[in-house]
Amino acid sequence: MEGWLRDLRYGLRRLAASPGFSSAAVLTLALGIGANVAVFSVVHGVMLRPLPLPEPERLVFITREGDVSIPDGNDWRESSRTLEEIALFLRTWHLDLVGSGEPLRLNASVVEPEFFRVLRLPPLHGRLLGAQDNRPGAPGAAVIGEALWRSRFGGEASVVGREILLSDIPTTIVGVAPMEMDFLRDGVELWVTPAAAAAWALEERGTNNFDAIGRLRAGVQLEQARSEMIAISKRLAAAYPDTNHGKIVEPMPLLAFMVGHARRALLVLLCAVGLLVLLLGATALLACYLPARRASRLDPMAALRCE
Numbered sequence: 001m002e003g004w005l006r007d008l009r010y011g012l013r014r015l016a017a018s019p020g021f022s023s024a025a026v027l028t029l030a031l032g033i034g035a036n037v038a039v040f041s042v043v044h045g046v047m048l049r050p051l052p053l054p055e056p057e058r059l060v061f062i063t064r065e066g067d068v069s070i071p072d073g074n075d076w077r078e079s080s081r082t083l084e085e086i087a088l089f090l091r092t093w094h095l096d097l098v099g100s101g102e103p104l105r106l107n108a109s110v111v112e113p114e115f116f117r118v119l120r121l122p123p124l125h126g127r128l129l130g131a132q133d134n135r136p137g138a139p140g141a142a143v144i145g146e147a148l149w150r151s152r153f154g155g156e157a158s159v160v161g162r163e164i165l166l167s168d169i170p171t172t173i174v175g176v177a178p179m180e181m182d183f184l185r186d187g188v189e190l191w192v193t194p195a196a197a198a199a200w201a202l203e204e205r206g207t208n209n210f211d212a213i214g215r216l217r218a219g220v221q222l223e224q225a226r227s228e229m230i231a232i233s234k235r236l237a238a239a240y241p242d243t244n245h246g247k248i249v250e251p252m253p254l255l256a257f258m259v260g261h262a263r264r265a266l267l268v269l270l271c272a273v274g275l276l277v278l279l280l281g282a283t284a285l286l287a288c289y290l291p292a293r294r295a296s297r298l299d300p301m302a303a304l305r306c307e
Contacts, residue, residue, distance in 0.1 A: 051255055052180045054120040055215075060225065061257035062086065062212035064233065064249045070194060071205040072236060072244065073112070073212060079232045082225040083251070084217045087114035088210035091186055093197060098165040101152060106166075109188045110197045118215045119183060124149075126160035126175030133174070134193040140171035141196065148189040149176045171196070184258065206243045214251060225251045 053059060060083075062068070062076075073088040080086065090110035097104040116128040124146060133141040144159070153159040162173050171192070182188040194201055201207045216225055233249040 051183065051258075053183060056255065057253075058084075058216040058218075059118070059254040060214050060216060060222065060251035061254050062214055062229065062249060062251050063257070064247045066247060067208040068210045068212050069205050069208050069243070070112070070201050070210065071203065072208075073210065075236060076212075076229070076232060076249070077114075079235075080214075080225075080228060082217055082220045082228045083214040085114050085118045086212060086214040087112045087116075087118045088194075088212050089115050090198065090210055091184065091188075093192075095166045095190070095192070095197070096168075097152075098168070104152070106148070106189045107187045108166075108197070109186070109191050110194055111191050112194065115191070115213070116181075118213050119181065120215075121178055121181055123175040124178055125157050126173070128175050128177070129191060129193055134195045136195055136199060136202065138193075138195055140166065140169050140192075141174045142166060142171050142190050142192045143175045143177050143181075144173055144190045145177055145182060145188060146179045166190075166192070169196070183254075205240060208243070213254065216251075222251065222253065 051059065068088055070088055073086060076083075077086045089112065093108040093110050095106050095108045097106050111129065113129050113131050113134055123143070126143075128143055129141060132138060142164075144153075149155060149159060153162075159173055160175060164171055164173060177191065181191070198209075201209060214225075216222070229249040229251055233244070233247060237244040237247065
C-alpha cells in the first residue's frame with residue numbers, strides 16, 4: 001500500500017507538470033460524473049420519487065383491452081368492494097375558449113366527478129366538479145388549471161363564478177385546480193364533465209373511449225383488487241357479450257403505468273453511464289500510476305527522490 005501511494009503521489013506530480021493533459025483528463029471525468037448525475041436525476045424523478053398525491057401507493061390505473069365505457073364504469077363502482085373510488089376520464093379533448101382575450105384552443109380532460117375524489121387534491125379556489133355538474137341538461141361548469149388561471153386570468157381569485165364560452169357553450173368556472181391535478185403530465189388546462197362535453201357517452205355501453213383510475217380501500221392489497229375486477233369483468237362479459245367479450249380488467253399501480261416501457265430503458269441507461277464513470281475513474285488512476293511505474297523501471301531511486 002505504501003508503494004502504491006508513493007507511485008500515486010509521483011503520478012500526480014507528473015500530471016501537474018503536464019497541465020494540458022491533466023485538464024483534459026479532469027474534464028473528461030467531470031463530464032462522465034455529470035452525465036451520471038443527470039441520468040440519475042431523471043430516473044429518480046420518473047421512477048423513484050412518489051407521486052405528488054395523497055397516499056399514492058393506493059392509486060391504480062385500471063387497464064383492459066380497449067378503453068372503457070361509462071356504463072361499464074358505473075357497474076364497476078356498484079360491484080367493487082376493494083376499490084374505494086373509480087373514475088373514468090378522457091385524457092385528450094380540445095375546447096375553444098372565447099372571450100377574456102384572444103380565442104384559445106385548450107387541452108381539456110373530460111372527467112367524471114369521482115375523478116377528483118380519487119386524486120384527493122383540494123382546489124386552489126372555488127370547488128371541484130360534483131355530481132350536480134354531470135347530470136344531463138346541467139349548466140356548463142369547468143375547473144381550470146393553475147397555469148391557465150395565471151396566464152389567462154391573471155391569477156385572480158375572482159375568476160370563480162365567471163362565465164366563459166367553451167366551443168360556443170356557456171360555461172361557468174367553478175374552481176381552480178393545482179398543477180398536480182394533471183397527474184399524467186398531459187398538459188391539461190381545464191376539466192369538464194361528460195354531461196357537458198360528451199353527453200352521447202353517458203348511456204352508450206359500446207362507446208369505449210375512456211381510461212379509468214381508482215383508489216384502493218385502506219388495507220386492501222392489489223392482488224385482492226385484481227382478483228375482484230377480473231371476476232367483475234367476466235360477469236359483464238356474460239351479460240353484455242357484444243361489448244365486453246374477452247375484455248379482462250386488471251388494476252395496476254398508477255406509478256408503474258406512468259413509467260411504462262421507459263422503466264427498462266432508463267435502468268439500462270443508468271447502468272451504462274455508471275460503467276462509463278467507473279471506466280473514466282480507472283483511466284484517471286492509471287494516468288497517475290503508470291508514469292510512476294515507468295520511472296521506477298528506468299531509475300529505481302526516482303520514486304524515492306520525489307518523496
